[in-house]
Amino acid sequence: LVMTYYIKIPNNSGNIVFQSGDNSRLWNFPPKYFTERNKYTDVLFQVPAEDSLLVAFPGNLMHYVQRNVSGEDRLCLTLNFGIKDVTTFSPNHRKFNR
Secondary structure, X not given: OEEEEEEEOOOOOOOEEEXXXXXXXXXXXXXXXXXXXXXXXXXXXXXXXXXXXXXXXXXXXXXXXXXXXXXXXXXXXXXXXXXXXXXXXXXXXXXXXX
């Protein structure tokens, strides 16, 4: 799980963009069934960045942040979370107290 908290976001500092697994939009010649995209078939989805916004998404979802062209600093905090399987640990296990 990835979480991004936007602290200070000036105008024109870039949005976070998510990309689905369908890369056909990136081809020079898209398949005949997807000549026009809509909100259901589009490959890219943008979330406008704004102050005090928290965005959470799966870590395996392809994503990137657009370039900051505001001339000011964009301040955000991003955290990656993973779940550790502790059911196999026991008090005698050497990693139990970590």
